Amino acid sequence: MSFFEKILSINRFFLKSLPYLNQYISKYKGAYLIGFLFIxxxxxxxxxxxxxxGKAINEIENALNHPENNQEDFFQNILLYGSIIIFAPIFSGIFQFLMRQSIVVASRKIEFDLKNEIFKHYESLPQSFYKKNKTGDLIxxxxxxxxxxxxYLGPGIMYTMNLFxxxxxxxxxxxxxxxxxSLYVLIPLPILSLLIFLISKTxxxxxxxxxxxxxxxxxxxxxxxxxxxxxxxYHTEEKIIKDYTLETKKYKNRSISMAAINAFFFPMIILIIGFSYLFILYVGGKKYALGEINDIGTIAQFFMYTSLLIWPFTVTGWVTSVIQRAEAAQKRxxxxxxxxxxxxxxxxxxxxxxxxxxxxxxxxxxxNTGIQALKGISFxxxxxxxxxxxxxxxSGKTTIAELITRMYDIQSGSIEIDGEDIKKINLNDLRNSIGYVPxxxxxxxDSIKNNIGFGLNQSELTDEKIVNATKKAVIHDNIIHFQDGYDTILGERGVTLSGGQKQRISIARALIKTPKIYIFDDSLSAVDTETEEKILQNLTDSTQNTTTIIITxxxxxxxxxxxxxxxxxxxxxxxxxxxxxxxxxxxxxxxxLQQLST
Ligand SMILES: Nc1ncnc2c1ncn2[C@@H]1O[C@H](COP(=O)(O)OP(=O)(O)O)[C@@H](O)[C@H]1O
Ligand SMILES: [Mg+2]
Known part of the structure; x- marks a missing residue:
């Protein structure tokens, strides 16, 4: 374990879930280490x-009290002190910029990695997972x-290091x-942190x-x-408007109560800072009067040290609540x-x-529901x-389709493809060789074209293949009559298709894959009988060597x-x-007999 990793492992004592991120922090440890140096x-x-x-103040005081002294020395010293006072903060500002550039940028990179890791995991999870969890939660x-x-990874770590x-x-x-x-100055500051923490929490x-x-x-x-x-x-606009007003009223009240606590934040800080200054003035003034401190510059220095500590202590309260929230989020x-x-x-x-x-x-x-959908099926x-x-x-028809595509694994019996247990078949090859129309x-x-070519790589996709598939699915003539033809965008901001058109595009998407197995799950239910007949005829012609399951x-x-x-x-x-x-x-x-008569 390197020194850096040893330091990282310290947070395991305090935190349970956030140490998961250590692997990422290690990945960008260069940025973090250099960030600490900049801090x-x-x-x-x-x-x-x-x-x-402090020295400059003493110098001025001295010059005022003793005008007979050498003016040249005075100006030289003031020039030197003045340059330091001006240039040091400028360089400090540059390092502050670099500190954010390294640590905050690293945190953004980790965010990127984490989002990708999570999304990849989402894609690997089975349908049953999506049935159990609400989309909103997943998002x-x-x-x-x-x-x-x-x-936590950015400001949290950065301000903690800064504070120390x-x-x-x-x-x-x-x-x-x-x-x-020093003691008098330091006493009120932890109280400041605590208060800020409590306010942040609220x-x-x-x-x-x-x-x-x-x-x-x-x-x-x-x-x-x-x-x-x-x-x-149903003419229920009035009722909907009323319900909406109720919801927004709740929102308004909650926002007002949030504004109230926010309004508390800054006055609180100013109050505590005021107390700190008061301490310095009181104690420092008394000491000066008693001759325990022999120059005013010291008191001025204390004012400045205190002001340097105020921001980090204020931020501690905030950082603590950031870490708490991050811990809860990372646990989820x-x-x-x-x-x-x-x-x-x-x-x-x-x-x-x-x-x-x-x-x-x-x-x-x-x-998830305990429903037994299939009972001893053999064919x-x-x-x-x-x-x-x-x-x-x-009755269990869709369930059969989903078992063949291995969306679920069965509890008893066995499913064999070409005589081999389905679980022993390469899952990607299995799914690639099935054209499933749910x-x-x-x-x-997206465009109609991209929807149809969805299962193919861009390199395999040609206009010819698309037209071939849409002709078989008897949807080509409809598509070319759209203003943008195959580039027509579907969905919310695009064209709304009828149920039967959607089904046929969905069929074309399966046909273009030229798979080994077709599964059509009630895929012609919204298509009129005449078109159904045509599509079925096309399917029989082109699926000679393809296993076809028609649920209907x-x-x-x-x-x-x-x-x-x-x-x-x-x-x-x-x-x-x-x-x-x-x-x-x-x-x-x-x-x-029933369908014959209609
Ligand atoms: N994802 C699911 N989770 C829980 N129960 C389900 C799920 N899908 C289907 N079911 C249940 O399984 C039974 C069979 O459903 P399904 O195979 O969809 O029937 P069909 O396709 O013949 O209409 C039904 O009782 C249904 O309620
Ligand atoms: Mg079904």
Whole structure:
């Protein structure tokens, strides 16, 4: 362990979560060490002129009292003292700039690293994690909590080092001039720190309440904008306005109570400083009168030393609360970073996937709700075949799709791809070889082109491939009629697509990947039957060698499949080909008859 690391490990005694950041501090230890050096130089240069101010005052006093003395010496001395008094602070200022440049810049770099580490971890976590945590919490961890930790890494560490170095330097100077007076000056300062700490704490509590209310207002506003159609059609504007006023009233009251405590802050500091000065004046004046101090310059020096200590002591109170907040924030970050990604790649070697899928007695329970979605499911489809899955909502169809993409791992039974356990297949290769069109077509706020090419590398993406895929998904003609064609931006500030258009773009996104396995989860539900027919025909033509799973409510989508399974309450209740199933008096047949008549 290097000396630097030994110093770092000291904070383990006081703090539990922040030492996690030691690895980062070590990474930028050059910047921190040089920053400490600048702090020291800055403080030395602040201290140097003070005795000269004292000397200059004594010199002037002397010259006034003894006009008969040599004027030349006087001017020479004043010029020398004056230069020191002017130039030392200038250089001190330069070092102060460099101190911030090194330490604050290092803290920004760590913030960058930390944000990336957290985001990378987010991406590795399974869907179940996102079901359990609120999006708002996840966002605040990567923005606000990281921000709090950065306050510790930058100003927190910087001001602490500053405090130590200036206290040591100033106290040493003061004691060497007059120990007793030093004591009087130093007594009120820790009280200043304590008060500032208590005020900062109250400010934090109140500012948190303000922040919470602000968040509540934002989500209220967001909700009312997104739902504006519903609000208008139900004619509930008045009520919404009233609710909004209530929320903003709360915000106003909290902000006022925050302003009250803030207003306390500076008068408090001035009061304590006033007391310190009063002490110096009283004690120093008395000593001068009694002849215990023989020049006024000493008293002037004490005034200046005190003023040097006030800011660092004020900041201590603030820094303590910064560290407390950072500790709490870092604890939340650490807890989250320790969350296991659960779904892990157990096979670093590439896996070649052909597309035969077999479920053997698979049961699966969602652990967040305890709902058993699948109960002893078994089926097999060979590569290149088409499987259709039918069943009521909630019967477990989507769950099967998510298990094949390994969004979850199963608790009993086994899933095999090409005869190999799914957990032993390279996870990236598995997901890369599946073109999954989820039930809820999600499109990013980006151009149509980028949405479709999402699964390909930029180098693989050509206009030809895109058009080819959109033609198969029967959406090309719609897109070229948009003003910006394939460059049309979707989402909030762009074009709003109909449900069926979204589904077809989502299908094109899967088709362009030319995967080994397709999964269409109810992907044609919002498409009219005529277009559905066309898309299905295109799919049959282009998926000859591709395993295809079609999850649907429509017999028309299922009837050409090689194999059909009907699910109910997590179990397979019927299975076979269209012909076999329509010759039985079951769920499939009744659905068939019902849909035939419409
Ligand atoms: N992420 C989830 N967490 C907890 N329960 C879920 C989740 N997804 C689905 N379920 C439950 O599992 C059952 C099967 O759901 P699903 O596979 O989506 O059915 P389907 O796609 O046939 O409508 C339902 O009871 C549903 O409430
Ligand atoms: Mg579903």
């Amino acid at each position: 020291l130089l800055k403080n030395i240069l602040i201290i140097i002129p003070i005795p000269y101010i 605040s961890r990567i923005s606000e909590d990281v921000g709090q930790s950065r306050m 170095s200036i206290i040591i330097l100033v106290t040493y100077q003061m004691i060497s001039i007059n120990p007793e007076m 400010i934090n509590i109140r500012s948190k309440l303000v922040q919470q209310q602000l968040a509540a207002i934002s989500s209220f506003v967001q909700d009312s904008f997104s739902g504006i159609r519903v609000i208008k059609s 970050i650490n807890d989250f970073l320790q969350t296991d990604p659960q779904i892990q790649n157990h096979n670093p070697n590439p896996s070649k996937i052909e597309g035969t899928i077999e479920f053997k007695n698979v049961s699966f329970t969602y652990d 097999k489809i060979n590569k290149g075949q088409t499987l259709a899955i039918l069943g009521k909502t909630g 039930q809820e077509a999600y499109l990013f706020s 409510h429509r017999i028309s989508s299922a009837k050409n499949a090689d194999y059909i399974i009907v699910l109910n309450d997590g179990k397979i209740i019927e299975n076979g080909t269209h012909n076999a199933l329509t010759s039985k008096q079951g769920y499939y047949n009744s659905l068939f």
